[in-house]
Every structure is written in structure tokens, then in C-alpha cells.
Amino acid sequence: MSMRFSIPRTWRERRPHYLLEASKCKNCGKIHYPPRIKCDKCGSRDLERIRLSGEGKVVTYTVQYVVLDGFRDYAPIVYAIVELKEGIKVLATLTDVKPEDVKIGLKVKAVLRKVSEDGKLGLIRYAIKFKPIEAGS
Amino acid sequence: MRKVYVVGIGLTKIGRFFDKGLRELFAEAAIKALDDIGGEKVQALVVGNMMSSSLGEQNNLGAILADYAGLGGIPAFKVEAACGSGGVAVYTGYSLVASGLFDIVMVGGVEKQTEYPTRIVSKGLAQASDAEYELFYGISFTGLNALVMRKYMETYGISRDEMSVWPVLMHKNASKNPYAQLPFEVTIEQVSNSMLIADPIRLLDSSPIGDGAAALVLASEKYARKLSDTPVEIAGVGLATDHIYIAYRDDLLKLKATINASKVAYRMAKVEPSQIDVVEEHDAFTVLGYMNLEDLGFSERGKTPKEIAEGRFHPGDKPTVNPSGGLKARGHPVGATGVYQVAEVAMQLRGDYPGVKVNGEIGLAQSIGGLGTTVSVTILRR
Numbered sequence: 001m002s003m004r005f006s007i008p009r010t011w012r013e014r015r016p017h018y019l020l021e022a023s024k025c026k027n028c029g030k031i032h033y034p035p036r037i038k039c040d041k042c043g044s045r046d047l048e049r050i051r052l053s054g055e056g057k058v059v060t061y062t063v064q065y066v067v068l069d070g071f072r073d074y075a076p077i078v079y080a081i082v083e084l085k086e087g088i089k090v091l092a093t094l095t096d097v098k099p100e101d102v103k104i105g106l107k108v109k110a111v112l113r114k115v116s117e118d119g120k121l122g123l124i125r126y127a128i129k130f131k132p133i134e135a136g137s
Numbered sequence: 138m139r140k141v142y143v144v145g146i147g148l149t150k151i152g153r154f155f156d157k158g159l160r161e162l163f164a165e166a167a168i169k170a171l172d173d174i175g176g177e178k179v180q181a182l183v184v185g186n187m188m189s190s191s192l193g194e195q196n197n198l199g200a201i202l203a204d205y206a207g208l209g210g211i212p213a214f215k216v217e218a219a220c221g222s223g224g225v226a227v228y229t230g231y232s233l234v235a236s237g238l239f240d241i242v243m244v245g246g247v248e249k250q251t252e253y254p255t256r257i258v259s260k261g262l263a264q265a266s267d268a269e270y271e272l273f274y275g276i277s278f279t280g281l282n283a284l285v286m287r288k289y290m291e292t293y294g295i296s297r298d299e300m301s302v303w304p305v306l307m308h309k310n311a312s313k314n315p316y317a318q319l320p321f322e323v324t325i326e327q328v329s330n331s332m333l334i335a336d337p338i339r340l341l342d343s344s345p346i347g348d349g350a351a352a353l354v355l356a357s358e359k360y361a362r363k364l365s366d367t368p369v370e371i372a373g374v375g376l377a378t379d380h381i382y383i384a385y386r387d388d389l390l391k392l393k394a395t396i397n398a399s400k401v402a403y404r405m406a407k408v409e410p411s412q413i414d415v416v417e418e419h420d421a422f423t424v425l426g427y428m429n430l431e432d433l434g435f436s437e438r439g440k441t442p443k444e445i446a447e448g449r450f451h452p453g454d455k456p457t458v459n460p461s462g463g464l465k466a467r468g469h470p471v472g473a474t475g476v477y478q479v480a481e482v483a484m485q486l487r488g489d490y491p492g493v494k495v496n497g498e499i500g501l502a503q504s505i506g507g508l509g510t511t512v513s514v515t516i517l518r519r
């Protein structure tokens with residue numbers, strides 16, 4: 001049985017992927033996602049971990065028809081850069097939405113979803129994806 | 138620092154060569170370059186390559202290629218910066234001669250991309266992006282660039298047909314280039330209606346997948362005239378990096394690494410953009426073809442598509458951009474491309490370029506790794 005996804009690596013990266021955990025500089029306030037150990041704005045190493053809100057809007061997006069090896073079952077896939085209300089941007093898959101309904105400015109919120117799996121017997125990768133916020137919710 | 142000159146050049150045609158591997162392709166280019174310097178020996182080898190390891194299961198590439206091309210057990214190593222490996226190889230080779238460590242160095246670039254179907258090669262190419270936070274989601278390198286293309290079109294109000302002007306120009310130039318992978322013309326209509334890969338990027342917006350190898354010989358001033366009748370000086374080099382996670386950048390519509398690398402190169406060569414006669418820039422996708430010219434200081438943000446439609450940057454203009462046909466039509470054997478570009482500019486300046494000719498004194502080559510993550514700029518002077 002081959003192993004395409006690393007178990008230690010998946011475990012190590014679980015907080016940014018499952019919780020949208022970022023780092024925040026206690027010195028200058030800059031938020032970094034993915035999280036860091038040294039602030040790239042002021043150079044401080046006094047950083048704390050925070051969980052981002054997961055609420056934001058689509059800044060740009062693409063509908064990918066020609067997919068990578070292992071993603072055939074999910075095609076076409078919508079990817080977006082989402083600007084969260086904290087002012088920081090993240091890249092993720094959009095879910096629970098038709099490609100033709102996606103537009104720049106669409107309001108979205110983070111949900112935890114499956115991203116890919118290592119065959120029928122292997123590791124399942126999960127992470128934050130974004131879905132549209134329904135009107136009135 | 139000492140002056141460094143391009144004294145020898147060897148290129149292979151770019152295409153699908155099932156009968157040639159990394160060694161055979163590299164040897165073909167290297168032997169041509171050695172013939173170009175009258176059979177003299179080189180003292181070291183730097184090779185640019187992206188996927189020998191991920192697709193070819195091969196590391197220690199420098200040593201293998203030096204051996205197979207008959208260079209002996211000279212100092213040899215690979216440098217990697219994804220699709221910008223070639224530019225970084227030139228930068229490294231330059232530093233080896235400028236520093237005084239060597240007098241005659243070969244800079245090579247080689248890539249094999251045709252051993253597997255697209256879905257697997259794409260996975261290799263996507264390693265130019267953030268493995269843990271971009272590739273992780275399955276986004277292809279094309280998908281990543283599509284995010285930028287949409288933003289560019291939306292921000293500046295550029296239509297699909299206006300974007301298509303770039304591939305049309307690239308193919309027109311490549312139709313005269315004997316090394317080009319796609320030496321045929323295309324129309325705006327063909328580009329705009331080609332297959333969608335990652336909306337809005339279509340097949341004819343994207344550089345093709347192909348194999349190729351290029352080799353340069355660089356020499357110090359002491360050896361330059363002995364090895365070549367037409368040595369071309371490397372007058373300026375610059376290299377810069379940026380956040381790999383593109384969502385972390387402030388502005389998706391400029392590549393800071395291009396701006397920073399070119400500033401250093403312009404200053405070192407003591408030239409301004411207005412003095413450049415010929416440019417070979419890294420148009421992996423249509424949108425980059427336009428953005429690169431803006432970042433390099435040749436045109437205003439968002440105005441480049443219209444300017445090209447009006448004839449700017451075409452053969453005959455100063456600067457002439459991508460007379461080779463660029464990555465789009467000359468081709469993009471990823472790790473080798475940066476070496477092709479410097480070779481092409483050097484051939485233009487020394488007067489023996491076999492395609493669209495540009496009469497000029499000063500040329501610029503720009504090579505990008507990832508989506509503007511590592512950028513090198515090389516300025517050459519006759």
C-alpha cells in the first residue's frame with residue numbers, strides 16, 4: 001500500500017487547516033496566515049496564536065476544469081482568495097456553490113470540509129473551505 | 138567584481154522528445170556551446186532544472202550532466218527556483234566568474250516534461266506554489282495564475298479579446314524561430330475560444346509543456362576575446378524573492394520581486410528602461426506577459442494590452458519584446474527557460490539570432506520562479 005500523504009505532516013499542520021489559526025504580532029499587531037514565528041513587518045518574535053473569524057468576501061476566484069492527479073472526482077473546482085473581516089486574505093476552495101453563482105464580492109464563511117483522500121484506505125485531508133452566507137442568516 | 142561575458146551558446150529545439158532524456162538533451166546543448174568556444178574546456182558547471190527529482194527521481198544532477206557531456210569531474214551542481222531555475226543558474230554562474238573563483242563557467246538549463254500525462258506533470262509544476270496551503274487544495278499552477286488574470290481584467294476593464302492580443306503576437310514572433318515549440322500563427326478568435334483550463338485562463342493563454350536544453354559559456358575578460366569574436370557583457374544582474382502564498386501579498390497585480398530585482402540590475406548596469414532594445418520576459422501565462430512589462434518599467438499598469446494592440450513592443454519598436462515568441466510560443470522547458478532567454482538576448486546583441494532580429498546594444502532577460510516568488514533579471518550589453 002503506497003502512502004501519498006504524510007501522517008506527521010497532516011497532524012503538525014492541523015490547527016491552521018482545521019481552525020484557521022493564524023499568528024499575531026504582539027508588538028505591531030500584524031496578523032500572519034499561514035502562521036509564523038517571527039513577524040515579517042517589525043521583526044519581533046513575540047507572537048501569539050489566534051483563530052480567524054472565517055467571515056469574509058471573495059476578492060478573486062477561478063473555476064478549475066483541468067485538475068491535478070487525485071482530484072478528478074471533484075472537478076470542476078472553484079478556488080478563491082477570500083478577504084476576511086480581520087483584513088487578512090486566505091486561499092481556499094469554495095464549496096456548496098455553483099460556479100456560475102460565484103462573483104467578486106460574494107460574502108462567504110468558513111466551514112470544515114474534506115479536501116482529498118489517499119485512496120480508499122489512506123489518510124483523509126480536511127481543511128477550511130468557504131461557502132456563501134445565505135441571505136437573512 | 139570582475140566583468141563577465143557570454144562567449145558561447147548552444148540550444149536545442151523545444152518540443153516533445155521521447156527519444157531524449159535529461160542527459161541527452163543537456164549534452165546536445167552543451168556540445169554546441171563548447172563548439173562555439175572552439176572546443177576549450179570549462180572549469181565549472183551550474184545547471185538550472187526544476188523537476189528532475191519530482192518527475193525523474195534524479196538528484197545529483199550537476200554531476201551526472203557534467204559527466205555525460207564529457208566535462209570531466211569539474212565542480213558541478215544544480216540550482217533550483219522552480220520555473221525560474223534558469224535565471225538563477227545564470228545569476229550563479231555570473232557570480233562564480235565575477236568573484237574570481239573561476240574564469241570559464243558553463244551555465245546549463247534542462248527540463249523533461251513529456252514523460253507523463255498532463256495531470257501528473259501539472260502536479261510537479263504546482264510545486265512552484267505553496268505546497269502546504271495552495272497545492273494542498275489541489276489548485277494547479279494555472280489555477281493560481283487564473284486568480285490573478287481575473288483580478289487584472291476586472292480591475293483594469295480588459296476584455297477577453299483584448300487579453301488575446303498577447304498570444305497572437307507571441308505566436309507571430311515564434312513562427313520565425315527555428316527553436317520554437319509552436320512556430321505557427323494564431324488568431325484572436327482562436328485564442329478567445331480555446332479550451333478553458335482554469336477560468337479565465339484558456340489553452341492558448343498558457344505556455345506549452347515541452348522538453349529542451351540550453352547552455353551558455355561565461356568567461357572573464359581575460360578569456361572573453363580568446364573564446365569569442367563577439368563576447369557580450371553581462372552588465373547587470375538582480376534577484377529578489379516574495380511571499381510564496383499569494384494571498385499574503387498586498388497587491389496581486391504587481392510582482393514585487395520583479396520590481397526589486399530589476400531595480401538592482403538597472404542600477405548595476407547603469408541603464409534605464411528607455412535604453413533597453415530587446416526584452417525576453419517570462420510570459421508563462423497571458424496576464425504575466427502584460428504585468429511583467431509594467432513591473433519592469435516599460436508601461437503603465439493596466440495599459441499594456443491596449444498599447445500592444447496599437448503596435449507597441451512589436452518587432453521594430455524599442456524595446457522589442459519576446460522576439461523569440463516568449464514562453465507562450467517559443468516554449469517553456471521550465472528550469473531551462475531562463476538560460477534560453479539570456480542566450481536569445483546575447484544572440485540578438487551579437488547579431489546571429491536566427492528568428493526575428495532586433496538591432497540593438499542593450500537587452501534584458503527576466504525569469505520567474507513560481508508566481509513571482511523568485512525573480513531574476515539579467516541585463517546584457519554589446
